Amino acid sequence: MNGSNVRIGELDLANPVLTASGCFGYGLEYDEFFDVATLGGICTKGLSLEPRLGNPPERICETPAGMLNAIGLANVGVENFCTVKLPTLRERGVTVVANIFASSVADFVKITERLEAEDGVHAIELNVSCPNVTVGGIEFGKDPKLASEVTRAVRQSTKRPVWVKMSPEAGDILAVGRACEEAGADALTAINTIRGMSIDINTRRLRLVALRIVWDLCGAVSIPVIAIGGIATWQHALEFIMAGASAVQVGTASFSDPCAAKHVMDGIAAFCSQNETTVADLIGAARSS
Numbered sequence: 001m002n003g004s005n006v007r008i009g010e011l012d013l014a015n016p017v018l019t020a021s022g023c024f025g026y027g028l029e030y031d032e033f034f035d036v037a038t039l040g041g042i043c044t045k046g047l048s049l050e051p052r053l054g055n056p057p058e059r060i061c062e063t064p065a066g067m068l069n070a071i072g073l074a075n076v077g078v079e080n081f082c083t084v085k086l087p088t089l090r091e092r093g094v095t096v097v098a099n100i101f102a103s104s105v106a107d108f109v110k111i112t113e114r115l116e117a118e119d120g121v122h123a124i125e126l127n128v129s130c131p132n133v134t135v136g137g138i139e140f141g142k143d144p145k146l147a148s149e150v151t152r153a154v155r156q157s158t159k160r161p162v163w164v165k166m167s168p169e170a171g172d173i174l175a176v177g178r179a180c181e182e183a184g185a186d187a188l189t190a191i192n193t194i195r196g197m198s199i200d201i202n203t204r205r206l207r208l209v210a211l212r213i214v215w216d217l218c219g220a221v222s223i224p225v226i227a228i229g230g231i232a233t234w235q236h237a238l239e240f241i242m243a244g245a246s247a248v249q250v251g252t253a254s255f256s257d258p259c260a261a262k263h264v265m266d267g268i269a270a271f272c273s274q275n276e277t278t279v280a281d282l283i284g285a286a287r288s289s
């Protein structure tokens with residue numbers, strides 16, 4: 001215990017810094033840069049029932065204000081993840097959050113059931129920013145009823161914590177968050193990629209949008225909120241934590257600095273020790289002052 005540990009529902013994390021889905025491979029790709037087992041956790045690249053090749057290149061584009069991506073959810077599929085990637089993560093003692101996506105509730109449940117057969121998965125994160133093909137292609141995460149339906153179905157299929165990743169495109173994101181909480185989500189993660197950004201090179205719009213959404217969600221639900229969106233430094237991370245987030249995920253920043261998440265972890269620990277405080281005390285600190 002060094003004052004960095006946090007509790008997300010039933011899950012204890014050594015520190016509040018995770019790496020965001022799609023920005024850190026399956027975890028071990030970054031192991032040569034630093035010991036990824038020291039992270040609060042890694043969120044895997046989104047896993048589907050079958051492997052997917054995704055979109056043809058070019059799939060990412062660097063802009064002065066950030067990175068645009070159109071990966072098309074390329075991934076090895078849940079079976080390959082369980083048999084090829086997970087054993088090493090498990091041996092190394094990495095805290096693994098399996099990010100999953102599907103185009104029907106039934107497939108979300110099938111992926112969850114496959115993961116349930118394995119040790120070494122600590123939580124499941126639902127990427128609900130994808131269309132539900134059984135109800136005319138409406139995104140799960142845009143609609144409180146669809147989001148709650150998929151959350152409830154997954155909740156019933158696993159003993160593990162279920163985190164639901166909010167889509168910034170939901171008309172009423174607070175209603176979606178509350179619906180997921182009622183359906184049994186253990187935490188909300190916020191936010192997924194913003195589509196069709198208009199980029200202003202002088203303002204980091206993504207981070208500000210994410211910070212506002214995290215602030216609002218923390219006021220709307222009682223379950224923990226995990227923040228993602230524009231976090232590149234420990235100072236950014238502390239802003240989100242002080243806004244009420246119980247942990248943070250580092251996304252795109254790992255592309256320009258593979259050690260970004262480590263710097264965020266170390267910076268938070270140093271801040272806590274210099275200020276004789278703990279992460280737990282900083283969570284929501286800006287809300288009460």
Ligand SMILES: Cc1cc2nc3c(=O)[nH]c(=O)nc-3n(C[C@H](O)[C@H](O)[C@H](O)COP(=O)(O)O)c2cc1C
Nearest residue numbers: 020021022046069127191192193229230231251252
């Ligand atoms: C290249 C790339 C791939 C991503 N893949 C996924 C994914 O598979 N599942 C998911 O839930 N989010 C995915 N995301 C979204 C990130 O996890 C994160 O929510 C988003 O990038 C905002 O955080 P950032 O500003 O720190 O990058 C991806 C993002 C990027 C840039």
